Amino acid sequence: MLKLTRLRIYPFLIGANILFFCCYSYSYLSHKAQGDAPHTSHLSAVAGQHFPATTLLNHGQVATVPRATPPARPRPQSKTTPPELGVVASQDPKSDYKTLTRIILDTTGGCGNATSYDAIVTVHTAPAHIQHRNMFRKIYGDFRNTKPYRLKVVFLLGLVSNQAEDERLKAEAARHHDIVQGNFLDHYHNLTYKAIMGFQWLDERCKGLKLLLRLDDDTFVHVQKLIELWESKHSGESSTIMCEAVYNDPVRRAGRWRVSQAEINATRYRFHHCLGYFAALSPGLIPRMHAAAKQLQFFWIDDVFMYGMVPKLLGDVKFDRKSNPWTRNAGLFEDCLEVKGDKCPHLVTIANFRKFETFLRYIKEKVG
Ligand SMILES: *[C@@H]1O[C@H](CO)[C@@H](O)[C@H](O)[C@H]1NC(C)=O
Numbered sequence: 001m002l003k004l005t006r007l008r009i010y011p012f013l014i015g016a017n018i019l020f021f022c023c024y025s026y027s028y029l030s031h032k033a034q035g036d037a038p039h040t041s042h043l044s045a046v047a048g049q050h051f052p053a054t055t056l057l058n059h060g061q062v063a064t065v066p067r068a069t070p071p072a073r074p075r076p077q078s079k080t081t082p083p084e085l086g087v088v089a090s091q092d093p094k095s096d097y098k099t100l101t102r103i104i105l106d107t108t109g110g111c112g113n114a115t116s117y118d119a120i121v122t123v124h125t126a127p128a129h130i131q132h133r134n135m136f137r138k139i140y141g142d143f144r145n146t147k148p149y150r151l152k153v154v155f156l157l158g159l160v161s162n163q164a165e166d167e168r169l170k171a172e173a174a175r176h177h178d179i180v181q182g183n184f185l186d187h188y189h190n191l192t193y194k195a196i197m198g199f200q201w202l203d204e205r206c207k208g209l210k211l212l213l214r215l216d217d218d219t220f221v222h223v224q225k226l227i228e229l230w231e232s233k234h235s236g237e238s239s240t241i242m243c244e245a246v247y248n249d250p251v252r253r254a255g256r257w258r259v260s261q262a263e264i265n266a267t268r269y270r271f272h273h274c275l276g277y278f279a280a281l282s283p284g285l286i287p288r289m290h291a292a293a294k295q296l297q298f299f300w301i302d303d304v305f306m307y308g309m310v311p312k313l314l315g316d317v318k319f320d321r322k323s324n325p326w327t328r329n330a331g332l333f334e335d336c337l338e339v340k341g342d343k344c345p346h347l348v349t350i351a352n353f354r355k356f357e358t359f360l361r362y363i364k365e366k367v368g
Pocket residue numbers: 080081082083261262265
């Protein structure tokens with residue numbers, strides 16, 4: 001595998017690396033799109049098309065690398081293009097929020113005194129992903145791995161139709177006290193209900209938290225560095241979201257995450273939205289986003305809805321797009337950690353959970 005250091009020394013290698021990078025990403029993401037992680041974000045449909053080449057670079061380096069695929073540039077709207085997507089509140093949005101986001105199982109006991117945690121981590125996870133959850137319990141739920149910070153990890157789930165699976169889930173919930181289950185069938189078309197339910201749980205049962213980290217169950221985070229970054233830049237702010245935000249993202253008309261013309265009759269989402277695998281949020285946003293979400297018409301693509309339409313409706317949400325600690329390339333992330341350990345500027349990636357302990361080991365081995 002190409003190492004970052006080499007990458008920086010020999011610019012001509014960069015092209016080859018990008019090729020590797022795109023193939024790697026493509027194969028990972030198409031694999032993902034085939035149903036490996038169907039209940040997490042719609043990133044599979046998004047990525048591959050606009051990996052900015054800057055992802056390869058460290059902070060402060062100039063992004064002179066040509067992009068592997070030409071970026072989709074926003075075009076000026078002509079008279080024949082569909083109308084711009086309006087995001088408007090409705091007092092009576094046609095939706096089943098009341099019924100479906102009802103929490104039917106909560107073994108967490110709430111957050112207790114949430115001020116004793118440095119961050120609350122809510123995880124979108126699929127019922128079958130027991131191993132993912134166990135890895136999360138190990139990596140983020142164990143103080144030895146997050147010290148000096150304390151995190152509380154909460155898994156958000158829907159209903160399962162299979163009775164044996166339901167029993168397994170209930171037993172897991174009773175054992176670990178970290179599962180919140182909503183009154184909707186766990187399905188990728190129902191992820192928006194999951195997102196709203198998560199905010200409802202936070203709003204009602206987790207008062208006083210300091211930082212919210214919203215993760216998919218295949219998202220790895222260098223916890224200490226990430227919290228330090230947040231605290232140095234955003235502590236005390238009331239309405240900031242730090243995530244890999246995209247702007248003017250095209251509305252997809254094909255594939256698993258396709259949206260029909262009847263659902264959205266615009267070609268682009270003309271607002272910022274986070275790619276759903278990771279978001280860090282000011283606690284002040286929780287009650288406001290919860291309330292705003294329930295005023296919007298249901299739209300099933302959860303990250304566009306919760307981290308795009310909802311902030312757009314609120315109007316004053318600040319997206320931190322300058323901090324750029326993400327890379328969706330797990331191979332690159334691993335190489336970077338192996339070489340630089342704790343000094344690797346990438347703090348968040350999407351990866352197979354089996355890699356998480358390796359990542360953690362590299363971080364611990366080379367604390368600078
Ligand atoms: C989408 O918008 C165009 C242009 O305004 C309009 O002609 C078309 O009927 C709309 N389609 C739907 C499905 O609403």
